[in-house]
Amino acid sequence: MQRSRDAALKFFIDLHLCPSLESQKETELMIRKSAELGYKAVGVPLPIKNHKDLAKKISKICDEAGLDFISRIDLEPSNATELLRNLRLLRRKVEIISVKCMSKSVARQAAKDRRVDILSFSPLDVRKRFFDSAEAELASETNASLEIDMAPLLYLQGHRRIRLISKLREEVYIAKKHDVPIIISSGACELKLLRKPGDLSSLGYLFGLDPNDAEKALSENPKAIIERNRKKLSPNYVAPGIYVIRRGKDCPDG
């Protein structure tokens, strides 16, 4: 009873809503549905090219739906050099940078780079999920989070779903052991794959995530990343621990 009352007050965030951005109607429907289901903020991955214009459009839709919009770019580099180049170009332009690690070298580089917020792995090919103890150790030092998309658990069946659940169980165990924050997001690309925050957290049972940790993965953990990055993107940020607190004529000349 207490838990469900707490859940109603929580700030739930779906950091990975994947509508087809070509269709504005579909994007609108999915964002409105997210608001209806009880989310307070959504993250939509933007394409690298023309991300500014799209961010404005989606932000407007989110405002109308009463949601906070979080700009996000999903990088899928083929090697570590490409990853570093993209990070240099994009880090100061969006709130969240996620790296889909398709090779071990990219996964390791992403885990040890402070500019990366989220590590995500292929849901379809479990052999390409490189989240092991070494990866977790690197990620815990840089505060990168492990993202788990729930949509594949809904649309995959049989052997593929069994292997994915088994791999997720292993990853959750490793993440907990090394204090790597876990983020649960929908990963939904169609309306019928959207679920309430409480329903997504109940899916955590399948891979050994207890209800409290699952709720944290849908609220506190993503919120911490957003707050940290919004501070860094503000014009008052200078360097870690240094902020401009006053400007103008009343400041001493020094």
Add this chain to the structure above:
Amino acid sequence: MPRRLRRRYVAVKVESNGEVKKEDLFYAIWNNVLRLFGEYGASQTDLRLIEYSPEDNLAVIRCSHKSLPMVKASITCVTRIGRESAALHIQLVSGTLKSLKRKLSERIKKE
């Protein structure tokens, strides 16, 4: 032996493009319990569909207290009812049918 079985009643909102029959809804959930937890797991759930109102798209499902996490995960995993794609959203969980109905009516009044 326990004095009596502790149960949980779950109110579920049904979203589907087509018309949903009571039997199809139950088998959609039951099949997901079977797929995810096998026959041994399904035997522990004591799953029943108590009520289904097609007008309100609301169903009430009963399960054993211990199997609630399994049933909740299975309900969430439903993506198809009959031949139509569908989604189920858990609205409320309660210990008795009476309190579930009371909470549901309170929620409807609030909205």
